[in-house]
Amino acid sequence: MNGLFAADLTGTLGTWVGALATIAVWSYLVGERAIFRLLQYLLAGLATGYLALLAIREVLIPRLVVPLVTDPVHNPLLLLALAACLILGGAAWLPPRLVAPLAGLLVGASAAFALGGAVVGTVLPQLGAALIGRADGGAALANGLLALAITVLVLLAFLRGGQKGRLVGRAAVIGRWLLVGGIGAWFGFLLVTRLALLVDRVGFLLGDWLGLIR
Amino acid sequence: MPPEAPETPETAQPRSFEWRRFAPPIALLLLLAVAILLPPGLQPGDLRLASLDRTRVDQMRAVVAGLPSSSVVLVGFDPDLGTYPEIRGTVRALLDDLASHGARLAFASFTAEGRALAAAEIDRLVRRAGTNGETAAKVLDIGFISGAEAGMVRAVTSIVPSAVTGPLADAIRSRGGGIGAFDLVLIVSGGDLGARSWVEQVGSRLRSVPMVAVAPTFLEPELAPYLRSDQLKALLATLREGVAYAEEVPVSGAPRDRAIPALPMLAGMLVALGWLAVAVMQRTTGRLGPGTRRGRAA
Secondary structure: OOOOOOOOHHHHHHHHHHHHHHHHHHHHHHOOHHHHHHHHHHHHHHHHHHHHHHHHHHHHHHHHHHHHHHOOOOOHHHHHHHHHHHHHHOOOOOOHHHHHHHHHHHHHHHHHHHHHHHHHHHHHHHHHHHHOOOOOHHHHHHHHHHHHHHHHHHHHHHHOOOOOOOHHHHHHHHHHHHHHHHHHHHHHHHHHHHHHHHHHHHHHHHHHHOOOOO | OOOOOOOOOOOOOOHHHHHHHHHHHHHHHHHHHHHHHOOHHHOOOOOOOOOOOOHHHHHHHHHHHOOOOOOEEEEEEOOOOOOHHHHHHHHHHHHHHHHHOOOEEEEEEOOHHHHHHHHHHHHHHHHHHOOOHHHHHHEEEEEEOOOHHHHHHHHHHOOOOOOOOOHHHHHHHHOOOOHHHOOEEEEEOOOOOOHHHHHHHHHOOOOOOOEEEEOOHHHHHHHHHHHHOOOOOEEEOOHHHHHHHHHHOOOOOOOOOOOOOHHHHHHHHHHHHHHHHHHHHHHHHOOOOOOOHHHHHO
């Protein structure tokens, strides 16, 4: 049992819908594209409707509408945020000079959160753990050199991948193979995840739907 | 999806060719079905999915066992619909483990997919416990928190919306109202905002709250360094570790959900390896299968 459905009529209905949707998706395996496409549209429609509902119920009403209606004086920033949203929403017909600073602020702030977090939360602590946390000075030095070498090689693979014959070009090739090796290893992990999903789906059909296993 | 080219007499293939194309995936499904249905007596006796290395299982159990009585645990529930089946059993065992140690759980999600799955899991927890008021006092649904990584940063100082009420919500507010009010953060990963985002955005700002994570196998290479650097106190990030952990947690009340069996996983992996080997051989010998674009062109 996947445990997501109750043992009542609603649960039975949910199990049947899930089972039929699974079989309909698998119909693609025998070349049946029309049913598969119908399921794709169904998924896209459901996801869009769910996202709209989530945004309205859990974000816009409790965090924007209610504070503005009940206490607008103490929420002046929300008025500014609402004005910004309206400007971005009308970006197609408003002058770019009005829209660009707001869009830039939005993109820049998002990028700053991601980049700042990556540096402070990943790069520095990971380098620290590899270098400073080591009691053995030789191992710390080796780790540091390895980290530096891999970083340089992978950067070269991105920046100088097209150059051949020169030292930098050869280093870029090594960097590219490092990337390929890493992606290949990650593909193995991904395979386990996807296989577990497939086994779970087959188990759902045999167990939850047909009742052949407990 | 681009529109498909209509089939012309030149491109039409004989029926037997179509069967050659469709037979392998159907055979794989049938093989998995047989492997799942095979009675335990006919399966290899020493075939086990649970990892024999218990280091990470012991780490997770030690973190849970070290929680103070009546602890408050924040469950950052952001798995992905496509990977959640792999970790579902582990997550439920961990929630059972926390509940058996008296922990009170507050669920929050930063992704829409995570919110949908969190709502289903909270519904399951409440349904399993019945309609007694004890469960309501021990489980809090904080809901969806918008803003992605910016929302995480905001949650460090304030995570419970004013509309959320109840004894557990009051307890969190009385402790400050932010993530610092919790004794532990359990991150259920898989989606866009997973354990890495938590470590980067929350862990770097709030080092006092320990974080543990459950993640699908494909995130293991990404998250293992955080465990080694102690930014995560415990991590279960492979199917085998998850199964081993679920086996360790004592079952109480309702029976444990069906785990992913070992034999179909082994069969599927062998098929995948065989597929890969055939592809490599075809590549090296210059023979391309009829299913490939270049093979059709040839």
